[in-house]
Amino acid sequence: MTIKAKFTHFLAVALLSSVSSFSTVSAAESNGATTTEAALPFWKTPHMDYVSLEVTVDDAGLSFWDVPLLEKAFIDATPADRKDGVSVGQLGGDGGNKDMIIKLAREIAEGKHGDIDSLLIAQGGKLLFESYYLRGRVNLTHPQVSATKTYTGLALGRAIQMGYLTMADLDKPVASFLKELDPTKFIEGADKITLHQALTMTTGIRLTEEQWSALNDDPNQIQGQKQVQAIFERTAPITAESQTFLYGTGPGLVMQVxxxxxxGSAKDFIKDELFGKMGIATYSWQTDPSGLPAAGWRASITSRAMVKVAALALNKGRWNGAQLVPEAFIAKATDRLIAVGDEDAFGGGKDVSNQGYGYFWWSADLRAGDKSYFSASAQGGGGQFIILIEELDLMVVVTAHDAEPSTLQKTAERILPAFAE
Known part of the structure; x- marks a missing residue:
């Protein structure tokens, strides 16, 4: 199976799994929504007036896919200060070519670039451009699908910053942190799988689809650390040859650690020590059959919250002057620790090359004209992207419900030229 086939399979499963999650809108982020409106899940919002940015509620029984499409796109080159911790500026005045970005936005509104729900661009620490289309909503969450992996990794980094782990612990076996396991029943090599390998999805774990299905069909055998025990007992032997990149093998182990x-719990830790510290109160994170937060998908956050995640990473783990995640962890997370090949890069195209992977962040070189820029990105099925271009101090956030997005290619082709002048 090719990387694309593996990636597409996991993204498809993740996308289907994510649409049933829900979230509520906090008073700080709702910007005038009523109490009733603030309790409305993203996909139950039938209409948004983008003049007042207020949500109106007529029907609480809609699924994500039933959210009516916006009749008119919202395109803003001077994003509003919503008192949500996101600094704002003016496209053109504070950076970027306004005409080029507005032209792209109008093309998106005309449906020329797929089913995009939002596009936000920040540079120099300021949000300079904000736009919403189709099912996009400014103060309601969007399913993140596999971008959830990135947030799982950052939560582990936060635990390191707080002293519950060390950077040296990343090279220790996962099993050494899980005291309820019985290593005598492990398949050969499972006891040597490290946190680093889990974060880079090079664990060597190989279970058939039938084996995964059998585990999920009997939740009692995968509650808590039993999930890891079951995997370590059933996987094919772990060898140096098997410990190559395989998408999907690792996030659950990280959440278990x-x-x-x-x-307390990982759920509360994420709420209080990661998202809470960043002022992200409007989100949902579904539970895995193990009873823990789902590590690989099923989170849902707003586009502006994605901008916050981008800023945390681009600022080397600092948020409002405080070090939330170690700089060393961010460096590894957003580096090209392993090369995974350029075969059909998700969201890629002719100007996207040298695809790699760090700690739940993808990487690639994006060519704009005669110059290439290194990018790191969180990616989720359907077209969720958080793209960092450190050389330009640039952040691009996209949400979508598009099976075959071209977001990295469009970033190289249309967005980088507007900020590289």
Whole structure:
């Protein structure tokens, strides 16, 4: 199976799994919504007036796919200060070529670039451009699908910053942190799978689809750390040859370690110590059959919250002057630690090359004219992207419900030229 085939399979499963999640809107982020409106999940919002940015509620029974499409796109080159912790500026005045970006936005509104729900661009620490289309909503969450992996990784980094783990612990076996396991029943090599390998999805774990299905069909055998025990007992032997990149093998192990080392639960730790510190109150994060937060998909956050995640990473783990995640962890997360090949890069095209992977962040070189820029990106099925271009101090956020997005290619082709002048 090619990388694309593996990636597409996991993204498809993740996308289907994510649409049933829900979230509520906090008073700080709703910007005038009523109490009733603030309790409305993203996909139950039938209409948004983008003049007042207020949500109106007529029907609470809609699924994500039933959210009526916006009749007119919202395109703003001077994003509003919503008192949500996102600094704002003016496209053109504070950076970027306004005409080029507005032209792209109008093409998106005309449906020329797929089913995009939002496009936000920040540079120099300021949000300079904000736009919503189709099912996009400014103060309601969007399914993140596999971009959830990135947030799982950042939560582990937060635990390191707080002293519950160390950077050296990343090279220790996952099993060493999980005291309820019985290593005598492990398949050969499973006891040596490290946190680093889980974060880079090079664990070597190989289960058939039938084996995965059998585990999920009997939740009792995968509650808590039993999930890891079951996987380590059933996987094919772990060898140096098998420990190559395989999409999907690793996030659950990382969440298990987080649950084991932090006080209380991983769910509360994410709420209080990661998202809470960043002022992200409007989100949802579904539960895995193990009882822990789903590590690989099923989170849902707003586009502006995605901008916050981008800023945290681009600022080397700092948020409002405080070090939330170690700089060393961010460096590894957004680096090209392993090369995964350029075969059909998700969201890629002719100007996207040298695809790689760090700690739940993808990487690639994006060519704009005669110059290439290194990019790191969180990616989720359907077209969720958080793209960092450190050389330009540039952040691009996209949400979509598009099976075959071209977001990295469009960033190289249409967005980078507007900010590289």
């Amino acid at each position: 987080l649950e084991a080392v932090v006080p």
